[in-house]
Amino acid sequence: QKEVEQDPGPLSVPEGAIVSLNCTYSNSAFQYFMWYRQYSRKGPELLMYTYSSGNKEDGRFTAQVDKSSKYISLFIRDSQPSDSATYLCAMKENYGQNFVFGPGTRLSVLP
Amino acid sequence: SQTIHQWPATLVQPVGSPLSLECTVEGTSNPNLYWYRQAAGRGLQLLFYSVGIGQISSEVPQNLSASRPQDRQFILSSKKLLLSDSGFYLCAWSGLAGEVISYNEQFFGPGTRLTVL
Numbered sequence: 001q002k003e004v005e006q007d008p009g010p011l012s013v014p015e016g017a018i019v020s021l022n023c024t025y026s027n028s029a030f031q032y033f034m035w036y037r038q039y040s041r042k043g044p045e046l047l048m049y050t051y052s053s054g055n056k057e058d059g060r061f062t063a064q065v066d067k068s069s070k071y072i073s074l075f076i077r078d079s080q081p082s083d084s085a086t087y088l089c090a091m092k093e094n095y096g097q098n099f100v101f102g103p104g105t106r107l108s109v110l111p
Numbered sequence: 112s113q114t115i116h117q118w119p120a121t122l123v124q125p126v127g128s129p130l131s132l133e134c135t136v137e138g139t140s141n142p143n144l145y146w147y148r149q150a151a152g153r154g155l156q157l158l159f160y161s162v163g164i165g166q167i168s169s170e171v172p173q174n175l176s177a178s179r180p181q182d183r184q185f186i187l188s189s190k191k192l193l194l195s196d197s198g199f200y201l202c203a204w205s206g207l208a209g210e211v212i213s214y215n216e217q218f219f220g221p222g223t224r225l226t227v228l
Contacts (some may be wrong), residue, residue, distance in 0.1 A: 103154035
């Protein structure tokens with residue numbers, strides 16, 4: 001079993017739809033959770049960062065962490081064609097230097 | 112604000128040639144620095160990380176090496192490239208951002224696309 005699993009997609013949705021992206025993980029020591037957006041041929045851009053369980057909202061983006069289920073989600077409201085990208089989840093333990101990434105989900109928002 | 116630079120942006124090299132990719136970070140001090148490789152359609156593979164000058168940890172045994180000659184400079188090298196070294200190489204940092212020290216968030220550079228022929 002991989003440490004972090006993520007559906008690779010591709011996921012295609014119409015413009016204006018609500019998008020749900022998810023990751024599951026196996027390491028209960030993960031405390032920090034991140035979502036990155038990566039456009040083609042570009043470096044990943046940090047979108048959301050959360051600590052432990054709960055929700056965090058930033059504009060059209062909401063990140064949710066459920067540590068009891070080892071499950072994190074990113075919701076995108078009113079999706080736009082400019083949201084078309086690969087979305088990577090990442091996680092980190094409280095101590096140590098390493099970040100563990102999911103393989104990414106490719107999202108296409110169709111106009 | 113913090114900025115991370117990588118160069119070159121694109122590189123095409125023959126098999127067996129040497130490699131040197133450079134990464135520099137501005138606007139912070141004592142960052143943790145990381146090198147990742149991303150193969151087409153795949154996730155990020157951690158290659159090396161560094162918590163200080165001259166301190167390098169290797170995650171994957173291979174023909175690549177890394178060095179950190181200065182606090183905000185991280186170099187990825189190879190003496191002889193293999194076909195399998197092709198990929199998208201990303202440098203990242205974590206640490207002091209403004210007045211906030213957070214080694215739990217990571218920021219990426221623009222990447223170097225390497226093609227080995």
